[in-house]
């Protein structure tokens with residue numbers, strides 16, 4: 414017997430609607446902040462404009478054209494010819510997780526450089542995918558030398574080496590010259606976190622032999638958080654294609670997502686249309702400006718900050734040679750309440766800067782000069798406000 418479907422209850426017999434959570438919220442309004450912390454940074458006005466553009470469907474020929482352009486621009490920004498170069502739907506951590514979910518198989522030895530917070534996050538993620546994680550350590554604010562990396566490779570013989578190019582928790586820039594060759598010598602894949610370097614400091618994915626690379630939109634690309642680029646070399650794809658087990662994360666499975674971004678255009682999940690508009694626009698801004706020019710702009714803005722701080726008798730945590738222009742860790746002067754300064758900068762001057770994480774908690778402020786915010790007037794504004802707050 415087939416059960417007869419019951420008719421939906423009539424309005425009269427439905428329960429009464431509760432208004433308990435029916436908040437009369439005001440029309441959205443937020444303060445005008447200058448976002449000079451570790452991220453997000455202020456989006457470029459043109460990116461916000463692109464975000465508000467009318468929608469098309471995710472398989473619309475106009476959108477597919479946009480996808481192709483975005484991929485091509487990403488290849489420029491990363492200096493790579495990798496076919497699989499796509500934006501992941503999510504923030505930088507989603508792209509980070511996608512690189513590991515696709516390439517790590519249970520039992521794989523993954524060597525991770527820990528010289529800041531994001532190496533720890535990589536460890537946490539890699540372990541969740543079953544990796545046998547080996548770690549090498551450096552004090553926060555320092556970087557690994559090629560000799561140190563070689564010694565660790567010889568000791569551990571990993572299937573993958575993961576390093577953070579721009580450590581946002583410390584302000585240090587890890588050199589990559591020679592690391593790709595080292596990895597090939599040991600038949601090892603090289604993974605790089607470039608979230609705070611992309612579009613801000615010199616970065617050559619192919620030249621440096623990086624196999625898996627990810628970034629985020631919200632740092633030096635001046636895109637709001639919510640979309641994050643990723644790129645895989647042929648070696649990384651070979652590892653993915655040779656997997657014995659399915660990628661243990663459906664949403665981030667590149668063998669599925671890749672069919673949508675590749676020639677098949679098969680539906681996997683609906684691409685965040687407007688976030689992709691924003692990503693295209695921020696990449697277009699990089700191409701317009703030119704990479705060399707953009708890197709030079711970030712460097713000179715960073716130096717302006719460092720000089721201004723020195724004039725105030727304030728020091729930076731990282732040696733100049735390895736200091737990131739996109740993120741500066743500033744030593745909190747003796748006797749100053751770092752948290753109170755951050756609070757006052759926000760309350761009185763609408764300026765957000767960050768506090769220290771982990772080993773550097775309570776010891777430094779983190780100042781981001783990323784993308785659209787990397788301009789002399791930003792530095793002058795911050796220094797003037799900081800002088801007031803510190804009573805100088």
Ligand SMILES: *Cc1c(COP(=O)(O)O)cnc(C)c1O
Nearest residue numbers: 504505506531579581608609629
């Ligand atoms: C910000 C950041 C991430 C994570 O990006 P989210 O957008 O916060 O998910 C990863 N790595 C580094 C180095 C970062 O600075």
